[in-house]
Amino acid sequence: MTFSPPLEISTPEDSVNTRRIPGELPGTYAEDLGNTPAKARSVPAPVFGATDRRRGWIVTLILTAIGALTRFINLGTPTDKGTPVFDEKHYVPQAWQVLTGDNWLEDNPAYGLVVHPPVGKWMIAIGEWIFGYDAWGWRFMSAVCGTLMILVVIRLVRRLSRSTLVGAIAGVLLICDGVTFVASRTGLLDIFQIFFVVAALSCIVCDRDQMRARMHRVHLEGRMADSVYGPRLGFRWWRFGAAILLGLACGTKWSGIYFVMFFIVLSLGFDVAARRAYGVRRPWRGVLVRDLVPTGFSLGVTPILVYLATFAPWFASETAVYRYEVGRKIGTGGPFTWVPDALRSLWYYESGVLDFHSHLTNSAGNHHPWESKPWTWPMSLRPMLYYIEYGPDKCGESDCVRAMMFIGTPILWWLALPMLAWALWRMFIRRDWRYAVVLTGYGAAFLPWFGNLDRQMYFFYGTAIAPFLIMGLALIIGDVLSASRRARKNPYEWRLVGAVGVSIYIGLVVLNFMWMWPILTGSPISRELWNMQIWLPSWS
Template sequence: MAVVIQERRASGEGSSIASPGPIATAESFGPTDRRRGWIVTAVIGALAAITRLTLLNYPTDAGTPVFDEKHYVIQAYQLLGNGWLEDNPGYGLVVHPPVGKQMIAIGELLLGYNAWGWRIIAALSGVAIVVLVTRIVRRMTRSTLIGAIAGLLAVFESVLFISSRMGMLDIFQALFVVGAFGCLIVDRDRVRERMAAAAARGTIGLSDYGPRLGVRWWRFGAGVLLGLALGTKWSGLYYIAVFGLMSVAFDVAARRAYGVRKPWKGTAIRDIGPALYALTGIPLVVYLLSYLPWFASETGVYRHVVGNQVPEGGFFGWVPDDLRALIYYSAQSLKFHEGLTNSAGNHHPWESKPFAWPMSLRPLLYYYVDSENVSGCRTESCVKAILLVGVPAMWWLSLPMLAWLTWMAIVRRDWRYGTVLAAYGAGIVPWFASLDRQMYFFYMVPAAPFMVMGFALVLASVLGPADASVERRRTGLLVVCLYLAVVIANFVWLWPILTGLPISTGMWQQELWLPSWR
């Protein structure tokens, strides 16, 4: 079967790539301006490093961790002195998988038990997220300019910024999730390269199901990263489900685009099995490997519950005792989380629900020292505070942005908008199923990079396609630059309450724009 391929410029700034139909319409597999792309990425990465690493060791609570750092930093340090085994004796139960705490422990191993040690890996992860967002959006849009816009938005996005400067878990999950997303975007391009090669050889029509695609290492890499995300927090399961469906959708679209006679059956026969292996089996293996120190121990929490709390034999007697013990261990941790409900009387002054997260209507106070213990603001009454709050110039516009993504994905059938929307939804939609549970705004950290990508795609629409008139492009570029300036100015205004710098109580009140921020 003949397949018609229409060439399209690979490096067009802001070019529109529609969802593929029965005929392949784009033969570009990535931007071609590689040297400029890496230079731009390096500059944005350096800017991210400067913002994330400046005064990284400040503030502390008299030399000790702040907020939930007090849980994870201490648990991470225990790993170093206990053969990478976590018992959490101070709290009686380990409430999250170990990968995030292992990441913190690496920093403490390198730099010691101090603020630099327990925050350095989080900061480097934050820098890596900015770089990944830049590269991913550049590849999706075939535009280094749009990738640079996405990178700048990520640098000055305050939720990612603060999370990169705290020894907590969410920034690591965000890193692994964004990395997995990027791997699947590259895998999509690689699949289409292989399909194009098969079309050039005239072998597309040899089977109703299309060609076999061979080993897909980028998808394998996505599976490894998803396993690390699951090993950081169990909410990684949502991304495994969504990204698995996304990968299958990419495969169906590729087979349709290159004229495979039975693309759905071809995907079912040739692609779904390997996808389950790569995006379900591999994550499970990586998750289990993260517990190797626990499996190797004799004193780990719930290490030998089979025969005690868990009866031997029975319906699940065929499951190895070590694995049954881990399942029991995980169930107890989940039970702890599920018990933190409002109906059971568990309330926190800074908790929030997912319907407030997209616009950052209820932020989270990480650190606060009142005027009696603070000096340095040149007034008699000073305050130091860190408030996890989204930059209003982005977060307050998130609902219109999501509406535009939905329109472009459904009506215009643009795959880029649909994938970003799905990834963003994986970070927030599942939480609506358990509204009674105690929740916090930092649950949005893994979704924040996809919000940034969404805004970058919207700004690409504002900028206009590469073949638009000069006047159209200049007007679009002016609007984009003005918006970036507003975001940066907004970030600079919030800087004192993002970093804990001493400010007057009057200035503190001016920083709190909404009653719900107080």
């Protein structure tokens, strides 16, 4: 049994220690994305994730507990005189109707604006079932999922970096991120979707490691050359779990479909890289023959089935809105008569939702004072003010201000562009698969919104960017520590410089989060302090 040193940092170059095959050249990490000729390839060592499992779980649970404290402290504030704030006013009553009505349905589109699938409202309803119709009730499950996301990100980054320390750094950064913090303390839908998305990505990374373990076993048994396409990999439970979670993400908000498409590409990329790394003679054809159809069914079809399953109460209801539209607003003839009436009615319902969103455009006259476009999201340049109240408390000589602002912690979010530049360089030049994971998630959360810039948009549409920004920053910090550890000249001094620099940065992140705490939680502050919190004109 071996134990890693307390502050071990593993990098791809360190951890891909290759197992030599007689007559072959030593391998490099670049093989992992498949840019090395087959005759020069070695077989990667079967090392996946950090090896200090016990310490890893202790660190994970401690940081998750700290994150839970930040998410649950004073969770019941602020409110609008005991009622929901901001868009909670839509989803909280809908969740209550789900809980108190028939068949777990919300069916009043005229008042409730039922324009999103039901899963997020079911989650809110769980908290309302436990605590009742108050702020703790409608925010409880948001705080639970926001806390669990900290655990998932720690474990995911730990697996990517093969370092418990880097995983812990990711946990600290996520705890101090203003976007996920506020999302975890409000009864809105976004926190549920990004939790399902990050959990799905974790499953895909676990599937990558499991498939490489299977490939390695085939290699050791000498069966790799039995087919030019490589071995069949069997049923992939981690990938199936990812499909279920992606279906729940789509069942929370439609934008989950972007992650389905991006993650399918990522999973197939992992399969190509694995077959190349183990010397399969036709890796691309192998993926087409062995992996493409199973991946399509698993990550493509299963999320659709899960999405449809989330409408099971709607299908079972006799009174659900738009449940029986065939023969009323939908004709009984036409080329789609073979489709069951229930699915045609659901399509009518969903097409109405799409029509509602498609008319929320600037050209149609829809403008909002806190609207923002996607190019402002990476640096959180135009946040959202969820709540503000002046007085009646006294803070010094003036009335107090209570405000809740949906905003990214600047010392994290203002590094988004350098993070993306570094990630692109590592992915395309150094062939670093870890940054491919980060960029895939970031791209799915960000790029599709450029497809219709006329649409009315807000910063909270970019909530899903946050965990991938944190993951990228944590991996970069790991690279800094690794580079200082590998320095050939004055290694002790460089290691000290790296550790001190990283410690200062993390300390600044924590201080920045503490400074912003009042405007993230609606705590009473003076007008002078409120003005000091507004760093940019675009924040007001």
